[in-house]
Amino acid sequence: HGLPLIGTGDWNDGFDKVGNEGKGESVWLAFFLYDILIRFIEIAKLKSDEEFAEVCKQQAEKLKINIQKNGWDGNWYKRAWFDNGAELGSAKNDECRIDSIAQSWSVISNAGEEKRTLIALESAYQHLVKKESGIIKLLDPPFDKSNLNPGYIKGYVPGVRENGGQYTHAAVWLIMAFAKLKNNEKVWELLNMINPVNHGTTKVKIAKYKVEPYVLAADVYAGMQHEGRGGWTWYTGSASWLYRLITENFIGLQRVGDKLTINPCVPNSWDSFSVTYQFKNTYYNIIVSQKQNNGITEFVLDGKIIEGNTLELIDDEKTHDVQITI
Numbered sequence: 001h002g003l004p005l006i007g008t009g010d011w012n013d014g015f016d017k018v019g020n021e022g023k024g025e026s027v028w029l030a031f032f033l034y035d036i037l038i039r040f041i042e043i044a045k046l047k048s049d050e051e052f053a054e055v056c057k058q059q060a061e062k063l064k065i066n067i068q069k070n071g072w073d074g075n076w077y078k079r080a081w082f083d084n085g086a087e088l089g090s091a092k093n094d095e096c097r098i099d100s101i102a103q104s105w106s107v108i109s110n111a112g113e114e115k116r117t118l119i120a121l122e123s124a125y126q127h128l129v130k131k132e133s134g135i136i137k138l139l140d141p142p143f144d145k146s147n148l149n150p151g152y153i154k155g156y157v158p159g160v161r162e163n164g165g166q167y168t169h170a171a172v173w174l175i176m177a178f179a180k181l182k183n184n185e186k187v188w189e190l191l192n193m194i195n196p197v198n199h200g201t202t203k204v205k206i207a208k209y210k211v212e213p214y215v216l217a218a219d220v221y222a223g224m225q226h227e228g229r230g231g232w233t234w235y236t237g238s239a240s241w242l243y244r245l246i247t248e249n250f251i252g253l254q255r256v257g258d259k260l261t262i263n264p265c266v267p268n269s270w271d272s273f274s275v276t277y278q279f280k281n282t283y284y285n286i287i288v289s290q291k292q293n294n295g296i297t298e299f300v301l302d303g304k305i306i307e308g309n310t311l312e313l314i315d316d317e318k319t320h321d322v323q324i325t326i
Contacts, residue, residue, distance in 0.1 A: 002066030004029040006080050011101060012138075014153025014162045027071040028079060031105035031112070034063045040111070060083040072116055076123040079139075088150065089139070090131040095102045095146045098127050100170045107177035117127025122179055127185065128174075133228045134193045135220050136171035139164055141206040142223075162230060168194060168238040173221050175210040179249035179265045187250060188267040194242070199230065233264040249273060252262055260311040262287055262299075262324060286322040298325040 006019035006026035018024045037060035044053035052261075071077050079089025079099035089099040103120040106112030112120065128137040141163025143154040156163035171194050178186045192198055199220075200206050200213025210229035211217055218235035221227060248254050252264035256271065266273065272289040291297070299306050300323040309321065 001025050001070040001081065002062065003027060003070065004033055009106075010080075010153070012153065012162055014156075015080065015088075015153055016037075018080050018082050018088060018150050020151075022087075023083040025081045025090070026079075027067065027077055028099070028102045028105055030063050030067050030071065030101070031109040034060050034067070034111040035109040037063070067111055068116075071102075076120045077106050077112070077116075082148075082150075086148070088148070093108035093146075093148070095143045095148055096139045096150070097141065098123060100124055100137070102172050103172040104170070106176040107180050108129050108173065117177075118181070121174075124174060129190065129193070130222060131193075133222070134199065135166045135222050135228065136174060136190060136194060137164055137222050138162055138170050140166040155225075155297050156214070157223055160226065161219045165222045165231070166194070167234065168216060168218055168220070169241055171280065172241040176245055176249050179245070181241055182265060184265050184267050185280055187265050191250060196230075199228075215239070227240065248297075253315075258313045260284075260313055262272065262286065262288070262309050262311065264326070266290070278312045281317045282310070282313070282315045283288075283319045285319065285320055286324065288324045288326065290326045298323075300324075 005022065006015065006024045006029060008016040008020045010029040011032070019026070025083075038058045040119045041053045041056045044050070044056060047164045057189050058218075067077075067251060073090045076093065076098050077089070078087055079096065079102050081087055087093065089102060090095055091097055095145050100163075100208040103117075103124040106120055107222065114281055127140050130137060139162075141151065142158035144158045148154075152232070153162050161167065171190075175187055175190045175194070178190065190250045196213045196216055198228070199209040206213065208228045209230045211233045215234050216239040217230040217237055219231035221229045221231060250265055254261045254263070259277075268290065274288070275286045277284040277286055288320065299309055302320055309324070
C-alpha cells in the first residue's frame with residue numbers, strides 16, 4: 001500500500017506480530033513519518049542541502065497520496081495491515097475496529113484530508129471517549145476472542161493497558177488534535193477527563209482509581225471489573241506530553257527560538273487567565289482576556305499595541321506586561 005513497514009511494532013510495541021514477517025504496514029507510522037519528513041526539510045535547508053530537502057518533500061508527498069488512497073476506512077483511518085494483508089483498525093474487524101492514534105495523527109501531521117480528519121476525530125470521540133468513567137480508550141473493542149493475533153497486546157485482559165484501556169500518552173494526542181482544530185469545548189472536556197486530580201476529588205472516586213491522583217498514570221483500565229482503576233503511575237512520557245498539551249495547545253504558548261506565539265484554545269466560558277513566562281532573566285506577565293472567540297484581536301506590550309500574536313523575547317532583565325484580548 002506504499003506505507004511504512006510496521007515490523008514488530010511501531011508506537012504500540014504490543015503489535016509485535018502484525019508485521020514480524022516484513023510485509024505488514026502501519027497507517028499511523030505513515031502519518032508520523034510524513035511529519036518527520038516535512039520537519040526535516042527545514043533542517044536540510046539550514047545545512048544548505050537542497051537536494052535532500054527535495055527528497056524529503058517528494059517522499060512526504062508520496063506518503064500523503066498513499067495514505068489517502070489506501071488508509072481511509074469510510075469513517076476513520078485504518079491502523080495497519082498484517083503480513084497476510086488482513087486489515088487492522090477497520091470497521092470490518094470484530095476487535096480493534098478503531099484505533100485512536102491513527103485519527104489524532106491525521107490532524108497533528110497535516111497529512112490527512114480536512115473533511116476526513118473531521119469525520120475521523122468525531123468517530124474517535126463517539127467510539128473511544130467513555131464519559132461515565134472518565135476514560136479515553138486507545139482502541140475499541142479490545143482484543144479477546146477473535147482470530148486476530150496482533151501480538152502480546154492480546155495477553156492483556158480486555159480493557160487493560162493498551163488492550164482497550166486508556167493509554168494516557170495517546171489520549172493526550174487526541175486532545176492535541178482537537179486543539180489544532182480549535183474545538184475549545186472538547187479540549188476542555190477531555191483535558192478535565194484525563195486530569196489525574198479529578199480522579200481523586202471524592203472518597204468514592206479514590207476508592208475506584210486506587211492510585212496517586214497527584215501524578216499521571218500511564219494507563220487507566222476500561223474493563224468492566226476494573227473500570228476507572230489507574231495503572232502504572234509516575235509515567236514521565238505521558239506527563240511530558242500532557243505538559244506540552246497544557247502549555248502549548250491549551251494555554252497556547254509556543255516558543256521557536258526567541259519568538260513566543262500566543263494562541264490559546266481555552267473554553268469560551270473563561271473571561272481571562274494569566275501566565276508568568278520566564279525568558280532567561282526576564283519575566284513577562286501575560287494576561288489574556290476573552291471578549292469574542294475570533295482569534296487574537298489586540299496585543300499590547302508595555303502599553304504599546306503590536307501587530308500579530310508573536311512576542312519578540314528580549315533578555316533585558318526587566319519585567320514586561322503583556323495584555324491580549326481575544
